[in-house]
Amino acid sequence: MQSPLIQELIEAFRVLPGVGPKSAQRMAYHLLERNKSGGLLLSQALSKAVEEVGHCSLCRTLTEEETCSICQSARRATGELCIVESPADVGVIEQSGIFQGQYFVLMGHLSPIDGIGPKQIGLDLLESRLSDGSVSELIIATNPTVEGEATAHYIQQMAIKQGVVVSRLAQGIPMGGELEYLDSGTLSQAFLARRSM
């Protein structure tokens, strides 16, 4: 009994991650009842981004230009290359300000079951970049999940073959974390990688 256009809009909102039928309905009514101009801006931003955003030709991250602003920047150290799974990972590392080198974004991780092999995550591109000698250290920052670890291992082997130094982000107790609430996997890692002081 609902208007077809509203029904369509509610269906369309379901493409967003974590949005079920109730949230989708709430979003549709909210925009139509209270913020039509915001809805129009969202529609325009979305269509523009979908049409113009592609991948950086050097690091594969999302950008509307040929190469992204980090790859273009003359201020970044070109010798250090940090491997991450997604553009969101680049965002959090940039926020921390700890890293001044360049990135390589896999846009995923190895997952043979889903048909995602080395080529799908751009490892051929990475290999050719390693072979031209411009990269002196590879810092692997894939997620500490099973797939992330497998991907890290694969890249490590590739780097060794090319004679490039490889490192992996440290795993252990997070800052402000409490031992009491830590999972045993993290705790084991923290024991194994303990540092003398």
Place this chain on the structure above:
Amino acid sequence: MQSPLIQELIEAFRVLPGVGPKSAQRMAYHLLERNKSGGLLLSQALSKAVEEVGHCSLCRTLTEEETCSICQSARRATGELCIVESPADVGVIEQSGIFQGQYFVLMGHLSPIDGIGPKQIGLDLLESRLSDGSVSELIIATNPTVEGEATAHYIQQMAIKQGVVVSRLAQGIPMGGELEYLDSGTLSQAFLARRSM
């Protein structure tokens, strides 16, 4: 350091209810990385709905036509008029299938502090509809909140003046509810409105 188009899209997603900076970023990356076609469909559905959806001239609900499908329907009893606060409320009542009459959608509730008086929620339209004699019973289904109750009281007075029978949805223990977890307000209502059996 993020692409301006992506930044704009993340900002735009913030207009949605319950969406903070992290969720907005997740939505933007999800669509750009994995579901561009879904994103495009959402953009189109949104702009179309924002442009074409307006209010039903009879019941004020959201619709892209002059009058909504329920007001148009010849099968609905025209004597019973159910007053609700929002189009979403029409949706849940329709889903239950319990009501066969027509609706009047306030699109809000009385809230003098926010400058929302009788006119803003269409009570002038409701009054003229009551005065033409076509409505025999008014069923008030505003939310059992302070504002909803005040709105219900105002409408009740209006209906009495016009000589129309008024009723209000029953309040009490919800089906499947457990006394142990019930708030005292609901429990008091259930005691006061107890039925002989």
